[in-house]
Amino acid sequence: MTPEELSSAIRAALLEATAAGDFAVDVPAEVRVERPKNRDHGDWSTNIALQLAKPAGMPPRDLATSLATRLGEIHGIARVDIAGPGFLNITLDAASAGELARSIVESGTAYGKNDAEAGHTINLEFISANPTGPLHIGHTRWAALGDSMRRLLTASGADVTAEYYINDAGAQMDKFALSVVAAAKGEPTPEGGYPGAYIGELAETVVAQRPDVVDLPEDEAVAVARPLAYQAQLAEIRSTLERFGVFFDVWFSETELHEGGAVEQAVARLREQGHVYDKDGAVWLRTTDFTDDKDRVLIRADGVPTYFAADAAYYLSKKDRGFTEKIYLLGADHHGYIGRLKAIASAAGDDADVNIDVRIGQLVNLGGAKLSKRAGNIIELSDLLNWIGSDAVRYSLARYPADSPLSLDGEELRKQTNDNPVFYVQYAHARTANVSRLAGEDGVRREDGFDPSLLSDPTEATLLATLGDFPRVVAQAAHLREPHRVARYLEDLAGRYHKWYDTCRVRPMNAEEEVTDLHRTRLWLNDATRQVLANGLDLLGVSAPERM
Template sequence: MTPEELALAIRSALVAAVEAGELTVVVPDEVRVERPRSREHGDWATNVALQLAKGAGMPPREVASRLAARLGAVSGVKAVDVAGPGFLNITLDAASAGELARTIVEAGPAYGRNEAMAGHTINLEFVSGNPTGPLHIGHTRWAALGDALHRLLAASGAQVTAEYYVNDAGAQMDKFAGSILARARGTEVPEGGYPGEYVTDLARTVVAERPDLLELPEEEAVAVARELGYRAELADIRSTLEAFGVHFDVWFSEKALHDAGAVEQAVDRLREQGHVFEADGATWLRTTDFGDDRDRVMVRANGEPTYFAADAAYYLSKKDRGFPEKIYLLGADHHGYVGRLKAIAACAGDDPEVNIEVLIGQLINIAGERMGKRRGNAIYLSELLDWIGADGIRYTLARYPADSPLSLNGEDLRRQSNDNPVFYVQYAHARTCNVSRLAGEDGVRREDGFDPALLTHETESALLAILGDFPRVVAQAAQLREPHRVARYLEDLAGRFHKWYDECRVRPHAGEEVTDLNRTRLWLNEATRVVLANGLGLLGVSAPERLERAPETGTETGVDTPEEG
């Protein structure tokens, strides 16, 4: 019995109690079941009696008792206990609990997918680094988290578009071009420019494409350096992200907004809403009406639009393109953007509590140094990929809440030991694959038998319990925008699997016949493999079939060693 099936059974018991006159309540469309904090309290728990007590006009424990009497008669339910103020703790019989293994295996990659976010159409913008240099470790965090969130939202039924906002307009592009020209001429970059070694490489690339660069008039040379440098750097950003396993559906150009007149149109549209005013020769948006700390200039007195005006135009573009919900993932230095972006939404006639969500992430530090392209001391994503690899980086960044500061030790992420969480989880997956290979050599085949009632060992009950919780974890991680919930779940699952592996044999001992217990345990092993692979996939991390463990972590040197039990 899956959690969904149990929830339906509870609702059916409620309907039957109402029809029999035992309860007078409005039966909810859905009933939620969750894992009790302690396994001693059963397999599943529900607080539906507490939710319905007021409407029923009776104490929650009385509602729970009447419902328990009916649930106890449901096939597959071993026991129902009323606990505390009116919780229902439900224990399934072994056969019903064990049936979950077959359900998971048959669902395969679809297991864990749910409809919690069905009906939501979301634009998810993340990374959006300026095309003035390679992506550094600060961008890396949002690349990992943003892509994991994209996968989680989609797995939970949302229609979600991943978007990269290319900041290819404004003064930083002129400074970028000036830096390239300076390097091409063999001089120092101008004040406020970009001193990184990559600028020298870009200068070589630009000169190779335009050998006449240094002979052009200054204005034309700047334009050429800006355009060719921009193209080369954006191509590098895209290829680096693809190597990191991050794909964007849309690459949206800020410059295109200006070229199309969308910024001026945004001012006019917001003026029609009644929130634009003139003061001191400038054009303002009255964002203080919606909680911003001050009103914002949209067009300066000299007629030049501000970055804020482009932000407003970009928001309206998302709205016009059919995205009722817009999620922005911004860096730690963007806290001030929360109020102003929500104010833009309100000024545009949207509900800032529904139509826009701004997530702020904390910085990543290495040896206490904050990094930036202009300082020339950045650690780039491409270097991290060469040093650590995508899996170690993505998993580590995904397993922490976005609002927690984070310091990384690259050697720890490379270490093949149980102290390294990504290795610990990947090793569990590789071990399931090894169990299947070795069992197959002994003639254990899943298709020859399955008797879930045989899965009675305490480690099997614990393993089945956490496997059944996977869809809820995925849905909750999507709804709360917290991919780290999936990572921590996988570590718990890996721990329970390793313990089961130590206690329960899948393969028969030498000379023993293959029995249904061997076959059924092989089903449970495969169910675990499916969930580990699905969970790692949601984080953008690979699920290797073979993986060596470092010798210092134990006597076993790899998952290809014979199974012990």
């Protein structure tokens, strides 16, 4: 019996009880079941009696008693206990619990997917680094977590568009182009420009396409170099992200936002809403009406739009494209953006508590990492991938909440020991693959038999209960936007699998031992664990190796 089947069984018992007049309540469309923290309290627990007691007009334990009697008659439920004020602790018989192994194997990559976030249309924006240099360690956290968040939300039924906002407008792009031109002409980096060997590499790319750039006046040279260097740098950013397993559905250009008149249109729309006013020659948005600490300038007195105006236009673009929910994943130095962006949402007529979610990722410190030789003063993401590998970086970033500062040891992440969490989980998957491979050589085949009642060892009951919890973990991690819950679940699952592996054999002890349904059924459980480990790692963008 899967958690979903048990949930349906409890709901059916509620419907029967109301029909029989035991109590009168509106039966919810779904009954939530959870795995108790203490294994002695059964396989699953529900607080449905506490939820319905007040509308039913009866003590929770009385309602729980009525429900427990009906649940105890259901095939596959061995025992129902009432705990505390009215919790129902449910123990399945071995056969019913063991059926989950076959269900997981047959579901394959679909196991864990759910519809908890169905109906949500989400724009998920993350990284959005300036295209003036390579991606560095400051971008890695949201690169890993943002992509994992996208995978989780999609697995939970949401319609998600991952978007990268290219900050390709403004003074930084002029400084970037001037730096490239100076490097092409063999001149020093201009004041406030970008140093680093990568600028020289970009200059070589520009010269290869336009050799005449070195002979042009500065303003003409900048006009030529800017788009060529920008495209080359953006291509490198895309390539590095692809190596990191991160892909975007939309690359949104800030320049196109300005050139298409979206900024002016945004100001006009907000003025129509009654939140824009003129003062001292500038155009302001009255964000203090929406808990911001001060009003914000949209258009300066000299007629130049502010970054805030572009933020407003960008938000309205997302709204106009049909995204009812906009998630912004911003860096540690962007705390001030929370109030501003929420004020924009409110000024645009949205609910700031529903239609926008702004999250701040704290800094990451990686011990042992060396500064980039190309950039000079940063730790490049590409160097991290060469040194540690994508799997270790992604998993290590995924297993901690984004709002906590993080310090990692690069050399520890490279070690192939059980003290390294990513190795521990990946090794569990590789072990399941090895068990399946060797069992096949010994003639143990799943299709030859399956008797779930044979999965009676305590380690099997614990492993099955953990496997059954995976869909709930996925749904919860998606709802809370917290990928670390999946990582910690996988570590728990790996530990329980290793304990089961040490206790229960899938293969015969020797050539003389006959292959039985116990071996075959345990192979189902082994392969079910393999599937859940693979599914969970995929949600984190981490590979599931067959051999290690």
